[in-house]
Amino acid sequence: MIERPAMCSDRGIEFLFGRIERAWRLVGRPRADRQVAAQMVARANRVRDDGRFEEAALLFEEALKLRPRHSGWRVQAGHMRKEAGDLEAAEQHYLLALQARPKNAELALQLGHFYKTAGDLALAETHYRRALSLRPGWDSPLNELLGLKRSGWRGRQTVAASEAPRGLEYIHPTLKEELAQFADDAETLSRAAALDRLVPKLIPARPNDLLHEHAETIDVRRLGRMESGFWGIRRTLRGVQAVRGFGIAKVPIVEIEILLNGTRIHRGPPEGAYDLQFERDRDRVKKYPFNFWIDFTPFSHGLHACEVRLIDAAADTRSFHDHVVIAAPLKEEDYPRSDGIVEIDPADPRSVDQQIRERPSMIRDARRVTFPAGVRNILAMRTDQLGDLVASIPALRRLRELCPDARVVGLLTTANADLARTLGLFDEVLIADFPDDPVQRRRVMTLGAQEALGRQLAAYQFDIAIDLAHSNVSRDLLPLSGAKFLYGHGGGNWPWLTGAFEFDTRDRHSAMDTTPHSTKVLALVESLGTILKAHAPIVRRDDLSVDLLRPFGLAPGDRFIVLHTGARLKFSHWPHFTELALMLLEASDLHIVMMSDNPGLRETLPDALSGSARFQLLDQRLSFDQFDAFMSFATVVVGNDSGPKHLAALRGTNVVTLFTARINWTEWGQEEIGKIISRRVPCQGCAIFHDPEECGKGFSCIRDIRPQEVFKTVMDYV
Known part of the structure; x- marks a missing residue:
């Protein structure tokens, strides 16, 4: 079938x-x-x-x-x-x-x-x-x-x-x-x-490819700083603050107003009308920068509605809106190394701008350490599991080596506290009520438990609180410590961290980490150890002869001062080098060597300088060895924030740096030797680089450094 x-x-x-x-x-x-x-x-x-x-x-x-x-x-x-x-x-x-x-x-x-x-x-x-x-x-x-x-x-x-x-x-x-x-x-x-290893984005673009049409907009670059608090992570205004940014508009902007809860608290004109570098039609729109220094101390603390309003020539307006938190002002004495915290006298009849611009400059020793008084109390957090603490043992041992005199307190959980007591790595062990909630898939802590933990930790007056966890499971506990320096792995939204360290290795196929967790925690602590110490060396050249300076009229034994007037960023040039040279020539018997990349400077020099045998202007390019000899054998080098001042410090020469507030002097000032002169301004940290028109204050942070202040500092080394 x-x-x-x-x-x-x-x-x-x-x-x-x-x-x-x-x-x-x-x-x-x-x-x-x-x-x-x-x-x-x-x-x-x-x-x-x-x-x-x-x-x-x-x-x-x-x-x-x-x-x-x-x-x-x-x-x-x-x-x-x-x-x-x-x-x-x-x-x-x-x-x-x-x-x-x-x-x-x-x-x-x-x-x-x-x-x-x-x-x-x-x-x-x-x-x-x-x-x-x-x-x-x-x-x-x-x-x-x-x-x-x-x-x-x-x-x-x-x-x-x-x-x-x-x-x-x-x-x-x-x-x-x-x-x-x-x-x-x-x-x-x-x-x-082979081509995969090349980087197409590095290929120079054709000029026309960079052009585009800019939209009309308001770009607020500075309005307080992001802080975490009762109102969440918000812009927070403390004392004197800068409200800085720019508008891009077709119709000219004639006035800018700052409003708080609908009430005008400041008004003023923008800084000119500037061309946009990459605008296809430069007559179509212009840039209008603004930078207002405002004292928010008289306003009540709490959440406020803030508006930045731009008014154009046709009386039309466009606005930027945000909610801001006004909080207690910070004191300069509590932050001696910060140029961004500025106090004014409320009884002084002068304006905020006048008070700030007429105050003395800051003159600081270039040698600096993160903890001048040393580290006495450290909180080390490992508020997770048993294996996490096991992986942290090499790091905790290294922390003990780095800070042998410090008291180390461990903030742990019931899952790993018993192991911690057997290790001898903590002077004291505290247990956090920080359970892992399987529903929310994260660790949680009630407000009451947070308050209790904060009171308990405040008694220790921690200098450093470090979260050893690589994940973000416990980073938000750090502020409860009350420590001056909050440290942990970075990569998240924690604006209150004093320092953060990021370290990952990568399996190119799975994108997962390839480094043992113990090594990553150890790297976190090693990076902290690097922060705690100064590492800048003095490196002199045995093969460098002072005879290289003979063609410039300097004989061995001649003492001289170098005034290096240039820098790659033109707006960071201090404008008073000629006045300083005259003062030094009159008050000392040293030779004055002024270096400049300005071809027109020679014609503007006063006769007292150009006619002096102890003064010379070098406006030609030197060989590196000649330049190095000037930096190495000078009695003092005075310069802007640029490479030469770093070279002079490397050679052990006294350096006086005139530093703009665009970045922190603590980061890019020379190290170990000399002085750094800067000014406290509310807009410190603007990081302006390519667009100097965005300053809005004419770079008063460098221009307002007085020649007398620099002269007095230089004479300390003469």
Whole structure:
């Protein structure tokens, strides 16, 4: 009996099987097999044309049971299974057909189509190549191969030219060359790997490519600083603050107002109208910078609505809105190294600007340490699990070595406190009520528990609080410590951190870290140790001779002062070097050497300088050794914030630096030797670099340093 297809219930097929059974009984089996199989195939073709591919596949498969060597039907069965989505069954049919007809080009082409449909491009390429070899010059497989290539496929293995498929000699030369590029995959991929190491974004752009149309906008660059508090992380205004930024507008901006809760508290004009460097049509829009110094001390503490309103020549307005927090002012005496904290006298009738600009400059020793009084109390936090503390043991040992006289208190959890008591690494262990909430998927602490912990930690007067966790699980506990210096891994939104350290290694395939956790925690502590100490060396040159200065009229034994007037950032130039030179020439017997990159300076020098034998202006380029000799053998070097002052300090020469407030003098002032002169201004830390017009105060932070202040400082070394 013929086995009927299990999934076929069509009445016509039932009738067909009945006729097949009767035919079997009437005629001999071989002849009946052929007739029955032919009827099945005819029926399969009709079912296929109706789009019923699974039924067609069943009929072709039944026919093949009667005539298993019929490769044409085998291929059709494969087609039907492929169309029905059964790729595994389809592949079996195709492979059986291939065994029967290994030299059939049409079958090779169909196998290529099948494997391309299945997403196996390597096998698709193999069979397309076979088809082209079996029928040289055939367009169909050639076009398929070229299509694979154009889609980005390059093959899993390179094909040597000698192994190129037969028949290429019958192909048009252009197509032949394109197909032959498959054989160059190794070289192509090697070249691509080399190109991958290059950085396209570093290629200089064409000037016109940088041009674009600027939108009208208000860009507020300074409005307090972000602090975390009762109102969340918000802009916080304490005492005298700068409200700085710029507007971009088509209609000229004539006035800017600052409003608090709808009440105007300040008004003033912007700083001119400046061209935008990359604006396509510079007459279309202009930039209008502003920088107002405002005392917020008289206003009540709390959350306020702040508006920066720009008014144009047509009396139209556009505004920037935000909520700000006004909080208690900070005292200069509590932050002696900060130039951004400025106090004024509320009883002084002068304006805020006058009080700030007329006050003395700050003159500080270049030698500096993070903790002048030393480190006495440290809070080390590991408020997570047992394994986390185990991984922190090398770091805690190193912390003990770095601060041997400090008291180290561990803030831990019940999961690791017992282990901590066996290690001898803590002078005291505190346990935080900081459970891991599985619902919120984070550790939590009630407000009451936070208040209690804060009171408990305040009694220790910590100098440093360090969170040893690499994840952000406990970073928000650090402010509860009340420590002066809050330290931990960075990468998150913690504006209150005093210092942060980021260290990750990366598996290029999984993007996961490859460094043991203990090493990462140790690196955090090592970085803290680096912060605690000064590392700038004095490096003198034994091969450098003072005789290099003879061509400039300086003999061995001559004492001289170098005034280096230049710097890469032109706006950071102190403008009073000529006045200083006159004062030094009159008050000392030293030679004065002024270095300048200003070709017009010589014509502006007063006769008292240009006519003096003890003064010379060097406005030509020196060799490095000559320049190094000036920096190395000078009695004092006075300069702007630039490379020469660093070189002079490296050679052990006394340096007086005139420092702008655009960045911190503590970061980029010379180290270990000399003095740094700067000014306290509310807009300190503007970081202006490419766009000096955005200052809004004419760089008073450098221009207001008085020649008398510099003169007095220099004379201390003379």
